[in-house]
Amino acid sequence: MTRPPPNPELLSLNTATVREKWSLREAVxxxxxxxxxxxxxxxxxxxxxxxxxxxxxIRDHGLTVxxxxxxxxxxxxxxxxxxxxxxxxxxxxxxxxxxxxxxLALVAGGLxxxxxxxxxxxxxxxxxxxxxxxxxxxxxVPLAIEPLHPMYCAGRGCVDTLAQALDLCEELxxxxxxxxxAVDAYHVWWDPLLxxxxxxxxxxxxLAFQICDWLATTRDMxxxxxxxxxxxxxxxxxxxxxxxAGYRGFHEVEILSAGNWWRRDPxxxxxxxxxxxxxxC
Amino acid sequence: MTRPPPNPELLSLNTATVREKWSLREAVxxxxxxxxxxxxxxxxxxxxxxxxxxxxxIRDHGLTVxxxxxxxxxxxxxxxxxxxxxxxxxxxxxxxxxxxxxxLALVAGGLxxxxxxxxxxxxxxxxxxxxxxxxxxxxxVPLAIEPLHPMYCAGRGCVDTLAQALDLCEELxxxxxxxxxAVDAYHVWWDPLLxxxxxxxxxxxxLAFQICDWLATTRDMxxxxxxxxxxxxxxxxxxxxxxxAGYRGFHEVEILSAGNWWRRDPxxxxxxxxxxxxxxC
Numbered sequence: 001m002t003r004p005p006p007n008p009e010l011l012s013l014n015t016a017t018v019r020e021k022w023s024l025r026e027a028v029x030x031x032x033x034x035x036x037x038x039x040x041x042x043x044x045x046x047x048x049x050x051x052x053x054x055x056x057x058i059r060d061h062g063l064t065v066x067x068x069x070x071x072x073x074x075x076x077x078x079x080x081x082x083x084x085x086x087x088x089x090x091x092x093x094x095x096x097x098x099x100x101x102x103x104l105a106l107v108a109g110g111l112x113x114x115x116x117x118x119x120x121x122x123x124x125x126x127x128x129x130x131x132x133x134x135x136x137x138x139x140x141v142p143l144a145i146e147p148l149h150p151m152y153c154a155g156r157g158c159v160d161t162l163a164q165a166l167d168l169c170e171e172l173x174x175x176x177x178x179x180x181x182a183v184d185a186y187h188v189w190w191d192p193l194l195x196x197x198x199x200x201x202x203x204x205x206x207l208a209f210q211i212c213d214w215l216a217t218t219r220d221m222x223x224x225x226x227x228x229x230x231x232x233x234x235x236x237x238x239x240x241x242x243x244x245a246g247y248r249g250f251h252e253v254e255i256l257s258a259g260n261w262w263r264r265d266p267x268x269x270x271x272x273x274x275x276x277x278x279x280x281c
Numbered sequence: 282m283t284r285p286p287p288n289p290e291l292l293s294l295n296t297a298t299v300r301e302k303w304s305l306r307e308a309v310x311x312x313x314x315x316x317x318x319x320x321x322x323x324x325x326x327x328x329x330x331x332x333x334x335x336x337x338x339i340r341d342h343g344l345t346v347x348x349x350x351x352x353x354x355x356x357x358x359x360x361x362x363x364x365x366x367x368x369x370x371x372x373x374x375x376x377x378x379x380x381x382x383x384x385l386a387l388v389a390g391g392l393x394x395x396x397x398x399x400x401x402x403x404x405x406x407x408x409x410x411x412x413x414x415x416x417x418x419x420x421x422v423p424l425a426i427e428p429l430h431p432m433y434c435a436g437r438g439c440v441d442t443l444a445q446a447l448d449l450c451e452e453l454x455x456x457x458x459x460x461x462x463a464v465d466a467y468h469v470w471w472d473p474l475l476x477x478x479x480x481x482x483x484x485x486x487x488l489a490f491q492i493c494d495w496l497a498t499t500r501d502m503x504x505x506x507x508x509x510x511x512x513x514x515x516x517x518x519x520x521x522x523x524x525x526a527g528y529r530g531f532h533e534v535e536i537l538s539a540g541n542w543w544r545r546d547p548x549x550x551x552x553x554x555x556x557x558x559x560x561x562c
Contacts, residue, residue, distance in 0.1 A: 111497070116515040122473070151432040153471035154497050154513045164473045190434035192403070192445045216392070216435050221502060232435045234397040 012038035014254035043070035072106025074128030203246030229280030293319035324351035353387025355409030484527030510561030
C-alpha cells in the first residue's frame with residue numbers, strides 16, 4: 001500500500017547519526033543548511049559546548065529540540081550507584097529545560113554487573129523514574145520512556161516493549177501529565193503488539209518517534225543500523241499507526257552505523273536523510 | 282533465592298551444542314557415556330545417517346528423543362516456495378515419528394527476501410502450521426512452535442514471543458491436541474510477560490524447554506551463546522515457572538558458540554553440561 005509521504009517539516013536529526021564527524025554546533029549548522037528544522041541531541045554532544053551555549057546556537061538557527069537523549073539508566077549495584085543515576089537524570093532534566101526540549105528520553109539501563117535479577121532491576125527503573133518525575137513536571141520537561149530492543153536487555157535497556165513502558169506510565173503517572181514513551185522503530189518493529197500498543201498510548205503518551213531501518217544483513221548488535229529504506233521495516237505503516245493515534249510530532253533520524261553512515265561525509269548523510277524521509281517513511 | 286537442583290535424569294543434549302565436532306552417532310554414544318538420557322537432534326544431523334538408522338542407534342543406547350529441530354520455516358516469496366516449505370515440514374513430521382520424538386519444533390522463519398510485510402509473513406506461518414497439523418496429529422507428533430528472540434525476526438523467526446506462539450496455538454488448535462510451544466530460555470528470558478505466558482501455556486502446551494545462557498558480553502547475534510551459569514539468565518527461576526505450570530519434560534542444552542564451546546572437546550562440553558545443569562539451572 002502506498003501512503004502519502006510525511007510532512008518534510010517534521011524531519012529531525014538525532015546527533016547520533018553524525019556523531020563521528022560533527023560536533024553539536026556543526027550538526028546545528030548542517031541542519032540549517034539542509035532545511036532540517038529540528039534536532040535531537042545526545043547529552044555527550046551537549047556537554048561539549050554546555051547546555052546554555054547549545055541552546056543559544058540551536059535558537060539562533062531556528063531549530064526545535066525534539067528530544068534530548070542519554071539519560072535514565074537507573075539500575076545500579078548499590079544504593080550509591082542508584083543515587084548517582086538519579087542525580088544524573090536530574091541534571092539531564094535541567095539540560096532539557098535549558099534546551100527547551102520537547103521531551104527527555106529515558107533509556108532504562110540494563111542489569112547491574114553480575115546481577116541476574118531482572119525483576120528487581122525493573123523495579124529500580126520504576127523507582128528511579130518515580131524519584132525524578134515531579135522535578136520533570138515542574139521543569140515542563142515530559143519524560144519519554146524508550147523501550148529498547150530485547151537484545152539490549154542485559155546491558156542497556158530492561159524496558160523492552162511498548163506495553164511494558166506504557167504499564168510504567170500508568171503506574172507512575174495515572175493522570176497523564178509528564179510521562180510518556182519514545183517509539184524507536186528500530187527497537188519495536190518486530191513486536192506483534194506494536195499497533196495495539198501505539199493505539200493504547202495515544203497522542204498524550206506518544207512523545208517521540210525515531211526512525212532508521214533494520215538491515216536484513218545486520219551483524220553488529222549496536223552500530224549496524226540502516227538508512228530508512230535500506231532494511232525491512234515498513235516505516236510508512238508504523239508512521240500511519242502513530243498518526244492514527246494522534247501523533248503530530250517530529251520524526252527523528254537516529255542511525256548508529258559504524259561501518260557505513262558514520263564514515264560518510266555528513267553533508268551526504270543529511271541530504272540522504274531528507275530524500276529517504278520522503279521516499280521511505 | 283536458592284532452589285533445589287533439577288532432576289539430573291531430565292538433561293537432554295541438543296546436537297547443536299557439539300555440532301562442529303560430532304556426528305549424531307558420536308553424540309548418541311557420548312550421551313550414553315556421560316549418563317545423559319535424552320537427545321534432541323537437528324535434522325541435518327539426522328539426515329547424515331538417515332532417520333531409521335538414527336532411530337536404531339538412539340534406541341540401542343536407551344535414549345529418549347526429547348525433540349527434533351530444524352523445521353517449520355514456512356514463509357516464501359511465492360506459492361512454490363511456500364509449498365516446498367510445507368512439504369519439507371511434512372517430511373520432518375515423518376522423521377520425528379520414526380525417531381519417536383516427543384515433539385517437532387517449528388521455527389517460524391523470517392521475512393521472505395525483500396519483503397517488509399511482517400503481518401503477511403506471520404499469516405504464512407499460521408497457514409503453514411494449519412496445513413500440516415492434521416498429519417502431525419495422525420503421526421502422534423506434537424508440534425512445538427518455538428518463539429525466537431526478536432533479533433531474529435527478519436531472517437529466522439517472525440514468531441517472537443511466547444504470547445504470540447500461544448495465540449497461534451489457540452487459533453489453530455483450540456482443543457489442545459497436537460500443538461504447543463518450545464520455550465528456549467535464550468529467546469524469551471527478557472520478556473516481561475514470560476512468567477504469565479508460561480502459566481497460560483500450562484502443561485498441555487509446554488512441549489520442550491531449552492537452556493543455555495545469555496552472555497553479558499554477547500557480540501555475535503547467532504553463535505555467541507553461553508554455558509548455563511556463565512550469563513545473566515536466572516535459569517532456576519525460569520525452570521520454576523515451567524514446573525509450577527506442570528512441565529515435567531526434559532531440559533535440552535542448546536549452545537551455539539562458535540568462539541568457545543564448539544571449539545572444545547565434546548567430552549569436556551558434555552561433562553560441563555552435566556555439572557552446570559545441577560549448579561546453574
